[in-house]
Amino acid sequence: MKNNKIIKHYSGKSSVIEENGEVFQSRCINCNNKKCMKYMPNEIANDNVKIPINIVDDVCPTQAIKYENGKVIIDNKKCIKCGLCASRCITGAIYYDGKKFTISGYEMGKEKDYIDSIHCGEILKESNELLKEIYNDIIRFNINPNIISRNLLNQCGIQTILSRKGDVNLRMDAIIINNDKRGVCEIEFNNDVLSCPRCILDDLAVLCSRYDYNLEDTLSLVVALGLPNNRTDYWRVIQDTNNILNIKIQTVSIGFLLITMWNFKKINLISNDFYKDCDDNSLYKNIEVLLNRKVNIISDDNSIFEPLK
Numbered sequence: 001m002k003n004n005k006i007i008k009h010y011s012g013k014s015s016v017i018e019e020n021g022e023v024f025q026s027r028c029i030n031c032n033n034k035k036c037m038k039y040m041p042n043e044i045a046n047d048n049v050k051i052p053i054n055i056v057d058d059v060c061p062t063q064a065i066k067y068e069n070g071k072v073i074i075d076n077k078k079c080i081k082c083g084l085c086a087s088r089c090i091t092g093a094i095y096y097d098g099k100k101f102t103i104s105g106y107e108m109g110k111e112k113d114y115i116d117s118i119h120c121g122e123i124l125k126e127s128n129e130l131l132k133e134i135y136n137d138i139i140r141f142n143i144n145p146n147i148i149s150r151n152l153l154n155q156c157g158i159q160t161i162l163s164r165k166g167d168v169n170l171r172m173d174a175i176i177i178n179n180d181k182r183g184v185c186e187i188e189f190n191n192d193v194l195s196c197p198r199c200i201l202d203d204l205a206v207l208c209s210r211y212d213y214n215l216e217d218t219l220s221l222v223v224a225l226g227l228p229n230n231r232t233d234y235w236r237v238i239q240d241t242n243n244i245l246n247i248k249i250q251t252v253s254i255g256f257l258l259i260t261m262w263n264f265k266k267i268n269l270i271s272n273d274f275y276k277d278c279d280d281n282s283l284y285k286n287i288e289v290l291l292n293r294k295v296n297i298i299s300d301d302n303s304i305f306e307p308l309k
Ligand code: SF4
Pocket: 059, 060, 061, 062, 063, 064, 065, 074, 075, 078, 079, 080, 081, 082, 083, 084, 085, 086, 101
């Protein structure tokens, strides 16, 4: 086991710094587990949550990354540049070359030498153009909101277990676990986001009455493509729910999660920092604290950090 440090360079191949100070370029070692393509069972399931779960284990929301002729390859016609695969590659071999995601080299290597590596640097640099492109592709490819949200939350430090739909009478989208605290998550990419606060209350009632959850110890999270418009009653309902029931529903956008993941940062829901309501519904401060710098999004057309006025 080695304690390598892997540094992602935006627009270039990653570097591996070994414990002895030796530096070399990351290469794909064709590892057995292929975390770039699949989640491990313990990442998408958790016996403690006690609900029937969805076991879809794909990392890529468009199946653009595949294993063909003994190599991992990326189909750039399908790639939406989310960076999920790059954030999971154990050697840092998947990188953005300025135009597209690609994989550097192929060589033999030992998976165990990389398991405990520390990853840092930048997978992608945020910009209005890039986020606009990704948001357009999410809509164009009709991407499954639950899968991309689960995968991004997992990469941002919130273990997310999707509930199985169809054959069970369970309406919630996902259970989240953050620092041993469990909670519910509603995921909505269209105007139905307005119904999310009410769905969260429904989810909490089901979990507490049927699955033995303790209401006071439960987190609540809404994941939206963009933050709901100020003219809607979303933020008012959130505030009412907090005032009357003392339930703090937190809200994040997909763009927020993407930028967090691109910078290898983790979010923490325990301190309710993502509780936003009609008095303050801006996520700008949250992202700047996380990144420890200004965020490079000037006109927030996709409501990643602030609702449209
Ligand atoms: S960057 Fe995203 S869309 Fe592209 S191959 Fe990787 S996971 Fe798939």
